[in-house]
Amino acid sequence: MLHPDQKPLRLASVKGMNDILPEQAALWAHFEDAAQTTLRAYGYQRIRTPIVEHTSLFARSIGAATDIVEKEMYCFTDALNGEQLSLRPENTAAIVRAAIEHHLLYDGPKRLWYSGPMFRHERPQRGRYRQFHQLGVEALGFAGPDVDAEIILAGQRLWDCLQLQGLRLELNTLGQLDERAAHRAALADYLKRHIELLDEDAKRRLETNPLRILDTKNPALQDIMRGAPRLMDFLGEASRAHFEALRRILQANGISFTLNPRLVRGLDYYNLTVFEWVTDRLGAQGSVAGGGRYDRLIEQLGGKPAPACGWALGVERILELLKENDPGARPEPHCDAYVLHQGEAARTQAFAVSERLRAAGLSVVQHCSGDGAPVRFKTQMKHADASGAQYAVIIGEDEVNSGTVTIKALRRAADALEGNAAQRRIAVECLSRDLFEKGG
Structure with missing residues (x-):
């Protein structure tokens, strides 16, 4: 019972961390059912990992110089044992950690999928929140371009199942580590010659990760970026062959795509194939799903070297598109x-x-x-x-x-x-x- 001088405590949810109310839950269930049905058709099995992981897992895998690690992670010190922990900002690193810890690749490659909440401290906007939900696939142990194509085909089948229109697939290749290093040096030299035209964010990234400047959204830098060295020109024969094989499979299966040489993704662990599905219907943040190949990450996190690739989608962004498709159409809860x-x-x-x-x-x-x-x-x-x-x-x-x-x-x-x-x-x-x- 309250003391006479006490006022009732009125609390609201944390900014950017939203309740999903019963009338919204039906649309979530509609999406989740479609995703589960689609991924089962490709032989993917569900995996669930903890929301809290060691901070070092993400700093090592995502990259210490990325915006996620520098600015956006929710980190804290465990009061009982002093461990540095973080709410997961993405799930690929956690899937790889689980695969290494539990020897999942001991008996061969694995096709996995997951869904759940992720956390990033960024400015909330439409379809983009501080607690947000991702659904993703990870194909571990597969080296060829055929599995790159498979996960893209699975994504397209999900859009078709949900009757989503207007999503564009953008495709690029980052090559291998040595090819990317040569391109990075040439890119840094080019940008330094135009340093007086760079904004503050680009100048900071010039010293840490100049590749990220390529996908800048600053209109004033677009002309400079169009003249920048192209990674495609630094690729070796094997990288080119992998990318061309992927393109042939997609074209043979009627998958339309646009080559975007400036697409680099925001995480350090990618190599070779990278891709995104984008839309014009959600404002400036047009990416709704994306991924690529990360062949070095398993070894980087202490496992036996093995190739891998995957993608993740933002559930809230997909639901925004579903609501736009037909605002009156809502799967309604019912009983018999x-x-x-x-x-x-x-x-x-x-x-x-x-x-x-x-x-x-x-x-x-x-x-x-x-x-x-x-x-x-x-x-x-x-x-x-x-x-x-x-x-x-x-x-x-x-x-x-x-x-x-x-x-x-x-x-x-x-x-x-x-x-x-x-x-x-x-x-x-x-x-x-x-x-x-x-x-x-």
């Missing part, structure tokens, strides 16, 4: 039957009816009063209709005395559940009316 009752005997029987229907595989909501007082059938029917139920199952004094229930359809036939609507209707009617005879 809503059980109404009045009187003590009817309430007891309502529990039996509800449990038998659930055991038959139906979704059932049983009316419960807020304060324990009796509620008129008229009021209960309003709740039943609002629930989205297909049928109202009514139990009153007459039904208790006659050993029956009354069933009322709440939806037109066109609104009935798809596929097995007739089967469910029969189950509701037969099971319900037979309950008393069977002692249910």
Whole structure:
């Protein structure tokens, strides 16, 4: 109980960390079902990793000079043992850590997928939050361009499943480490000759990671970037062959893409293939998904050398696009039957009816009063209709005395559940009316 001088504590969520309310959860479930179905079709298995990892995992894998590590990670010291820990800002490093720790590649390559919350301290904007959700795939132990193509095809199949339009695939190759080092030196020399035209962010990156300057969003730097040395000109024969093979597979499967020589991605661990799906419908932050190949990361984190590639998508951004596609179309929560009752005997029987229907595989909501007082059938029917139920199952004094229930359809036939609507209707009617005879 509050002290007379105390005021009630009113708390709001942390900025950029949002609640997902029941009316929003249906759209999330729609997306998650489509993703799970799609990835199962490609033989990917789900993996779940902790939200908290050692800070050194991300500093080592992502790159100490990246914006994520320098500015955006939520880091803290464990008060019990002094360990430096972080909320995960992305999940590829954690998947690789898990694969090494549990020897997942001991019996061969693995196809994995994950979903869950990530955390970055950045300015919240549309579809981009401090706690955000990613879904991604990681193909570990595969060296050839065929698996690069496979994960891109899986992404395209997911867009088709969700009926998402207007996503453009941008493609590039970063080559191998020595090729990228030669390009980086040439790029740094070029940018230093134009240093008076660079903004402060570009000048900082010139000393740490000049490749990131290539994808600057500053309009004033676009002309300079167009004249910069191209990484493609520094590639060796093997890197070119890998990229050309990938392009041929995508073209043979009808996947449209744009070559973007300035696409570098924001993480240090990428090599060879990199790609993004982008849109013009979410403002300046147009990337909704992206990834590439990271053949050195497993070795870098202490494992036996093995190639790998993957991608991740921002769930909130995809949901924004889904809502834009058809603002009126929302997968609504529903149940098959809503059980109404009045009187003590009817309430007891309502529990039996509800449990038998659930055991038959139906979704059932049983009316419960807020304060324990009796509620008129008229009021209960309003709740039943609002629930989205297909049928109202009514139990009153007459039904208790006659050993029956009354069933009322709440939806037109066109609104009935798809596929097995007739089967469910029969189950509701037969099971319900037979309950008393069977002692249910």
